[in-house]
Amino acid sequence: MSKSDASRLSSYKSNSINTQDSRMRRHEVTVELRKSKKEDQLFKRRNINEEDIVSPLKESNAQSPVQMTIEEMVAAMNSDNVDRQFLGLQSARKMLSRERNPPIDVMISHGVVPICIRFLQSVENPVLQFEAAWALTNIASGTSEQTRCVIEANAVPHFIALLKSESAHLAEQAVWALGNIAGDGAAARDIVIQNNVVDGLLGLINKQTEMTFVRNIVWLMSNLCRNKNPSPSFENIKQLLPVLSQLLLSEDVQVLADTCWALSYVTDDENQKIQAVVDTGAVPRLVSLLGTNEQTIIVPALRTVGNIVTGTDYQTDAVIEAGALPRLGVLLMHPKNNIVKEAAWTVSNITAGNQKQIQAVFDAGLFSNIRDVLQGGDFKSQKEAAWAITNTTTSGTPEQIIDLIEKYQILKPFCDLLDAQDARTVKVVLMGLSNLFVLAEKLGSTENLCLMVEEMGGLDKLEKLQEHENEEIYQKAFAMVDAYFGSNDEAEAALAPQEVNGTLEFNTAQSNTPKGGFSF
Helix, strand or coil: CCCCHHHHHHCCCCCCCCHHHHCCCHHHHHHHHHHHCCCCCCCCCCCCCCCCCCCCCCCCCCCCCCCCCHHHHHHHHCCCCHHHHHHHHHHHHHHHCCCCCCCHHHHHHCCHHHHHHHHHCCCCCHHHHHHHHHHHHHHHCCCHHHHHHHHHCCHHHHHHHHCCCCCHHHHHHHHHHHHHHHCCCHHHHHHHHHCCHHHHHHCCCCCCCCHHHHHHHHHHHHHHHCCCCCCCCHHHHHHHHHHHHHHCCCCCHHHHHHHHHHHHHHHCCCHHHHHHHHHCCCHHHHHHHCCCCCHHHHHHHHHHHHHHCCCCHHHHHHHHHCCHHHHHHHHCCCCCHHHHHHHHHHHHHHHCCCHHHHHHHHHCCHHHHHHHHHHHCCHHHHHHHHHHHHHHHHHCCHHHHHHHHHCCCCHHHHHHHHHCCCHHHHHHHHHHHHHHHHHHHHHCCHHHHHHHHHHCCHHHHHHHHCCCCCHHHHHHHHHHHHHHCCCCHHHHHHHCCEEECCEEECCCCCCCCCCCCCCC
């Protein structure tokens, strides 16, 4: 699936039905979708609390610590007095929990990180462990360089050990810290995974787990599944899939959103990983979530469903059988452009499948929605809708393709995209038109199609493309105009009267066109 654009585009020329070729664009498009809008999920989160709230492990009537300078905090933490240690540590934690501009670098430069690591191991004093974990959580919420300071101080094994703490508050803070570390990128994520975080997580979710804790656990799970180049170890991640599938049954918006993001990361990969998600039975629930009113859930659920239909025919069928097509029809009319775009992208991947799957798209009436997107959607949505049409002209039956033209009146808005500034979109439309002309030739209906394209302004656009700066585009446009809209001199010469024995006779030979002509 790593062919160049040129080879992928050329695979459409013969109009052969080739599901593998028609899905070549999968990775290119998913990267574009990721880049076009940052996911709604936060990869790092700072634990901010009101200044008058103390650690949940500390008595609520405890006095607020005296205002201290950073030097005084460090001195207190390094003392032998437990009370002073707590006051210094809590003061540092509160300063790191400031909503704006916490002095993370200053704390790091004063050696706070190794001090906190030492307190993480104070099994006899869970209050100090908690404050240290909270402070490190907020340091790890910063830049990659700041997170790296926490990693290099060997915090990860100590946080994972805290997942087994008898204190739910302490275990939750450890989860939060690990989530920030794993959210920093593939390298940091793999360090967390290599320290057996998955085993520690699996035992944390049960019916008694507080919802705030569950939210943090699921968020950490999603960060463990995120990032590519390299992808996380699937041997580890697949252990999370049954739990994630069960979490889809939650009614909590944040839990559902992060669960869907986690599954979207897993399915944005090879078919084996998509199948592992399908095997958990998650598809029907994912499809049902497309009908929610919560955009924070719709976006990752749609991304996951869209990823699944880039897979095998079996995997695509699982989505169709779960009732996804009517829901996609609704999403194609959604007021948010990014949702329309991804719904159109999902439909385009289904039309890249087999003819039965394409027929399911017709039966659901989705081409009316696709036409509307072509006519009035934002450009990114139009681009995906164009792919849905071109894929259908590549893999569909003649009857299906004719329906696009005659029943759904797709030709005019499709040709209008020849004016697009984006070269790749123009190439997609040229591929689709080329497929249509190949079919028209087989049906003996080339003249009809030429007239339709010309009446809709398509010929003018093709002629203009012969001056396009992109060599491939102007060559394709020139070839199409030359082949189908060229001079009629030869045809006129053939029909011209011939002088026979001093009289003019006209050519009355019947053409190959059946009586009544072809409908196209």
